Amino acid sequence: MKYVLKSIWFCVAVSLLSPITTQAELTGEVIFLHPKSKLRELWICDIENTRGARQIFEYTRDIQELAVQNGGPYIVFVSETEEAFFAFDAYLINRNEFPLNAHNFTRQRFDTIWDIDISDNGDVVFTNYITGRLPDIKYGVYLIRREELETGFPNAELIFEKEAYEVTWAPDGIHIAFEVLGGGIYLYNTVHRGGASVIDRHAHNPAFSPDGKHLALVHNILGKGAAISIISLPQIRRRLKTFAIDADVSLIDFKWTPDGKAIVYTVYGPDRLYHNYVAPLDGGPHEEILKIGDAGAPMFDWANVAYAVEPTNRLTTLWGKLKQQNGK
Numbered sequence: 001m002k003y004v005l006k007s008i009w010f011c012v013a014v015s016l017l018s019p020i021t022t023q024a025e026l027t028g029e030v031i032f033l034h035p036k037s038k039l040r041e042l043w044i045c046d047i048e049n050t051r052g053a054r055q056i057f058e059y060t061r062d063i064q065e066l067a068v069q070n071g072g073p074y075i076v077f078v079s080e081t082e083e084a085f086f087a088f089d090a091y092l093i094n095r096n097e098f099p100l101n102a103h104n105f106t107r108q109r110f111d112t113i114w115d116i117d118i119s120d121n122g123d124v125v126f127t128n129y130i131t132g133r134l135p136d137i138k139y140g141v142y143l144i145r146r147e148e149l150e151t152g153f154p155n156a157e158l159i160f161e162k163e164a165y166e167v168t169w170a171p172d173g174i175h176i177a178f179e180v181l182g183g184g185i186y187l188y189n190t191v192h193r194g195g196a197s198v199i200d201r202h203a204h205n206p207a208f209s210p211d212g213k214h215l216a217l218v219h220n221i222l223g224k225g226a227a228i229s230i231i232s233l234p235q236i237r238r239r240l241k242t243f244a245i246d247a248d249v250s251l252i253d254f255k256w257t258p259d260g261k262a263i264v265y266t267v268y269g270p271d272r273l274y275h276n277y278v279a280p281l282d283g284g285p286h287e288e289i290l291k292i293g294d295a296g297a298p299m300f301d302w303a304n305v306a307y308a309v310e311p312t313n314r315l316t317t318l319w320g321k322l323k324q325q326n327g328k
Helices: 002-006 314-325
Strands: 008-010 029-033 041-046 049-058 063-068 074-080 088-094 112-118 124-129 141-144 157-160 164-169 175-180 185-189 197-200 203-208 214-221 225-232 238-243 249-256 262-268 274-280 287-289 300-303
Touching: 029 063, 063 112, 063 300, 074 112, 088 124, 124 164, 124 175, 157 185, 164 203, 175 203, 185 203, 197 203, 197 214, 203 249, 214 249, 225 262
Parallel strands: 088 112, 112 164
Antiparallel strands: 008 249, 029 041, 029 300, 041 049, 063 074, 074 088, 112 124, 124 141, 141 157, 164 175, 175 185, 185 197, 203 214, 214 225, 225 238, 249 262, 262 274, 274 287
16 A cells, blocks of 8 residues: 555654744644545545535545645545556546546556645646556656646656655745655756755655745654654755654654644554644644544645745745755
């Protein structure tokens, strides 16, 4: 199962450095996988009120990755196809079209799709995974512009040719961060192109803060497991905070809250249930959220969120510095 392959194991206690912000107020609308739907039903609710949740879509196979266009109509997800074992494609839902339907826009043209994300503008990035099943396919990070996505059978441009896994958009809709084979986070400018710059050679699973000034990463700790670290983008490798989980659990996903004051992480616990926890960056207690009965959502993404702090152009300046630093 793809979830098992993508999980990260934690077994270290919480460790907090100097605080960045104050206590978070968790609000916002989310679209999530229902924990009792065999990973096939998408529901929507306010994150603080799961009692008002309602189903919006059901697919025929398990949904493995999910990304929602903030303030827009699109949902993209990754799911297994019927063509071959461990064959995954990318699908598009337009919430403005009823009934909701999933359109397969990759159709095994890229072998198995691993991860996917969509920007506020509707541009899509995804990574593909080598199975050895299909010849003459290039692997790495692909970009599909919104105008192409809306054609129904879009062309995808290979913007970084090296096997990659997790990929995410920065809030400016220009930069992406992604993880490469063997570990390491890279930053790439989808407008200027030219090359990707290394952020951290020993990290995994990048996640941008809503204002674009910080990046959350997963770091392995030799002999102890791993921890989520927060770094400041204007000063590369300046680690501001580190925290981890105090039990043996499998980390499925993590992302920032819309106000940038906390991290929400999703784990698969020893009870074989998913749980979502919000971890305030000021060092407050980790509280469980998004509970449906005794379980949390296996996966979710924010939708129609107004950021408390508008994203800045800080990353545009950073790109020039990174090019100089790496001799590009």
